[in-house]
Amino acid sequence: MTEVKYDVAGIGNALVDVISNADDTFLIANGIEKGGMTLIDDRRADELYGKMGAAVEMSGGSCANTIAGLASLGGKGAFFGKVKKDQLGEVFIHDIKSLGVHFPAAPATSGAPTGRCLIIVTPDAQRSMSTYLGAAQKLTADDIDEDTIRASAVTYMEGYLWDEPGAKQAFLKAAKIAREAGRLVSLTLSDSFCVGRFRDEFRRLAKDEVDLLFANEAEILSLYETDVFDEALQQIRKDCRFAALTRSEQGSVIVANGEVHVVDAEKVSKVVDTTGAGDLFAAGFLYGLTRGKDPVTCGRLGALAAAEVISHYGPRPQVSLAELAKAKGLA
Amino acid sequence: MTEVKYDVAGIGNALVDVISNADDTFLIANGIEKGGMTLIDDRRADELYGKMGAAVEMSGGSCANTIAGLASLGGKGAFFGKVKKDQLGEVFIHDIKSLGVHFPAAPATSGAPTGRCLIIVTPDAQRSMSTYLGAAQKLTADDIDEDTIRASAVTYMEGYLWDEPGAKQAFLKAAKIAREAGRLVSLTLSDSFCVGRFRDEFRRLAKDEVDLLFANEAEILSLYETDVFDEALQQIRKDCRFAALTRSEQGSVIVANGEVHVVDAEKVSKVVDTTGAGDLFAAGFLYGLTRGKDPVTCGRLGALAAAEVISHYGPRPQVSLAELAKAKGLA
Numbered sequence: 001m002t003e004v005k006y007d008v009a010g011i012g013n014a015l016v017d018v019i020s021n022a023d024d025t026f027l028i029a030n031g032i033e034k035g036g037m038t039l040i041d042d043r044r045a046d047e048l049y050g051k052m053g054a055a056v057e058m059s060g061g062s063c064a065n066t067i068a069g070l071a072s073l074g075g076k077g078a079f080f081g082k083v084k085k086d087q088l089g090e091v092f093i094h095d096i097k098s099l100g101v102h103f104p105a106a107p108a109t110s111g112a113p114t115g116r117c118l119i120i121v122t123p124d125a126q127r128s129m130s131t132y133l134g135a136a137q138k139l140t141a142d143d144i145d146e147d148t149i150r151a152s153a154v155t156y157m158e159g160y161l162w163d164e165p166g167a168k169q170a171f172l173k174a175a176k177i178a179r180e181a182g183r184l185v186s187l188t189l190s191d192s193f194c195v196g197r198f199r200d201e202f203r204r205l206a207k208d209e210v211d212l213l214f215a216n217e218a219e220i221l222s223l224y225e226t227d228v229f230d231e232a233l234q235q236i237r238k239d240c241r242f243a244a245l246t247r248s249e250q251g252s253v254i255v256a257n258g259e260v261h262v263v264d265a266e267k268v269s270k271v272v273d274t275t276g277a278g279d280l281f282a283a284g285f286l287y288g289l290t291r292g293k294d295p296v297t298c299g300r301l302g303a304l305a306a307a308e309v310i311s312h313y314g315p316r317p318q319v320s321l322a323e324l325a326k327a328k329g330l331a
Numbered sequence: 332m333t334e335v336k337y338d339v340a341g342i343g344n345a346l347v348d349v350i351s352n353a354d355d356t357f358l359i360a361n362g363i364e365k366g367g368m369t370l371i372d373d374r375r376a377d378e379l380y381g382k383m384g385a386a387v388e389m390s391g392g393s394c395a396n397t398i399a400g401l402a403s404l405g406g407k408g409a410f411f412g413k414v415k416k417d418q419l420g421e422v423f424i425h426d427i428k429s430l431g432v433h434f435p436a437a438p439a440t441s442g443a444p445t446g447r448c449l450i451i452v453t454p455d456a457q458r459s460m461s462t463y464l465g466a467a468q469k470l471t472a473d474d475i476d477e478d479t480i481r482a483s484a485v486t487y488m489e490g491y492l493w494d495e496p497g498a499k500q501a502f503l504k505a506a507k508i509a510r511e512a513g514r515l516v517s518l519t520l521s522d523s524f525c526v527g528r529f530r531d532e533f534r535r536l537a538k539d540e541v542d543l544l545f546a547n548e549a550e551i552l553s554l555y556e557t558d559v560f561d562e563a564l565q566q567i568r569k570d571c572r573f574a575a576l577t578r579s580e581q582g583s584v585i586v587a588n589g590e591v592h593v594v595d596a597e598k599v600s601k602v603v604d605t606t607g608a609g610d611l612f613a614a615g616f617l618y619g620l621t622r623g624k625d626p627v628t629c630g631r632l633g634a635l636a637a638a639e640v641i642s643h644y645g646p647r648p649q650v651s652l653a654e655l656a657k658a659k660g661l662a
Contacts, residue, residue: 054647055389057389
């Protein structure tokens with residue numbers, strides 16, 4: 001059996017976030033779904049960017065944020081995602097490599113530019129995302145390096161990949177390699193609209209291919225088409241060995257080998273920007289799991305990482321999560 | 332006489348800031364002058380960026396930050412600076428135009444990419460800057476639109492322009508047009524190393540061409556080659572009609588028509604990143620001056636704008652300075 005070299009191999013859309021403040025009237029005037037993620041084309045991206053105020057650019061992408069968080073905790077990660085060989089692509093690669101993350105996919109040298117996510121943060125700290133995938137769409141099964149997947153304790157993928165046929169094939173290939181190598185396969189449902197688009201396929205994945213599922217309350221309710229959280233919880237207990245269901249300030253519910261654990265949220269003095277909350281919860285949980293921590297400690301690590309990222313702008317940690325975890329006695 | 336359309340026309344290096352945290356050992360290991368601004372070439376920029384940790388990108392440039400701050404206060408600004416037609420150039424233009432600033436210089440379509448300033452912020456909130464000018468160097472006198480300068484109450488320029496012959500000519504052309512139109516000419520000394528490079532020329536400018544000079548303590552001492560602040564103060568009183576001398580947490584000293592006023596610094600609960608402090612002081616002061624405020628109110632507006640920008644990462648305001656000024660009874 002291959003030696004474990006990486007705690008987690010992530011597969012996701014490689015995106016640069018473009019973050020700006022605006023109020024709810026801006027969302028309404030521009031037809032942006034509050035709290036959601038909408039895919040947009042290049043023309044809409046140009047139009048919307050033209051209307052946005054002065055912005056800050058930083059590396060993002062749901063799964064990439066998770067891998068960055070894992071690295072900040074001291075974990076070893078790999079990330080598969082596609083950028084173009086342009087300035088924003090250079091920014092993305094610089095940022096992820098500077099964290100010690102293995103980044104094997106070669107950038108595209110032609111075609112659409114590096115993808116970006118236009119994020120409006122409203123005064124209530126909620127983020128609303130409009131994503132132009134650009135080069136991120138070009139990820140295919142050929143980009144998945146078998147040795148890296150085999151050498152990773154967990155292969156973790158974002159549901160957003162399902163929007164693109166090539167990325168979906170990359171996902172399925174990686175899941176197959178991971179399973180055959182006796183590794184864990186993990187999926188985050190990404191957002192409730194995404195679940196709405198691919199419910200049947202995600203249910204099959206949860207049942208047949210996924211060992212560890214991440215979802216927030218809206219996503220898990222949508223997956224099982226119920227309004228009752230406990231019903232969804234009983235379903236996921238049957239379908240997956242592990243699940244981490246996040247409920248914002250009400251904490252999380254962890255399923256591990258049929259047992260259910262409730263974990264409190266970490267207190268935050270001021271929530272500034274919720275971008276990356278779910279991504280960083282997954283980072284903390286995956287770090288705990290791959291280090292052999294018990295389910296409650298995994299949930300607490302997730303809560304700690306999520307609390308850090310929502311206390312400032314941007315989707316990635318600004319301080320060492322390893323030190324935060326040590327201070328809390330969780331490392 | 333031309334009608335005033337702009338409060339301030341600024342001329343400066345158009346740069347995107349790349350901001351990352353590190354400690355003093357990183358500065359020493361990489362030969363970075365703490366607290367200063369060093370010009371670097373493309374190879375050094377690539378090398379240093381490769382060593383820097385994950386970063387955040389946002390529009391910067393000393394004078395451009397000032398014009399952005401003026402706009403945030405409700406002032407009307409124009410900015411002359413050169414970017415390339417590339418992704419970072421697009422970011423720069425988007426951000427400045429989104430504030431309602433007039434940006435007449437056409438981007439370069441060939442040659443070096445948009446310039447960037449690699450900023451290391453140490454735990455003491457001090458910033459150390461390594462600047463790759465790139466396309467910013469291509470600003471020439473031809474880029475200066477006479478009508479805009481004539482229609483601006485103040486033409487404000489950064490000392491950094493003196494590093495490039497073309498930009499220097501742009502400066503001199505604009506100063507001449509402004510003077511002939513009966514407008515004010517203003518200069519910031521930028522940094523003490525910059526003053527060291529061009530002391531004789533800056534002294535001549537202060538004496539003959541500049542009506543309003545901005546400098547911090549180190550810069551004004553270097554300009555007049557003295558260790559005694561009061562000696563430098565007496566010199567600048569003779570040379571310029573207006574001067575604003577900033578002394579960090581000790582506030583500022585304002586010279587106006589021979590009179591000297593001392594203004595306290597604005598209190599800041601936590602200084603996060605001093606990038607842009609001087610630029611935003613100038614923004615507040617220029618806004619006050621062009622709105623006919625008395626010298627002490629101008630200084631207080633400067634202190635208020637500087638306090639906002641050092642309380643977070645990045646060189647531009649994150650909240651409406653107009654609202655802050657209103658709350659303080661300064662607008």
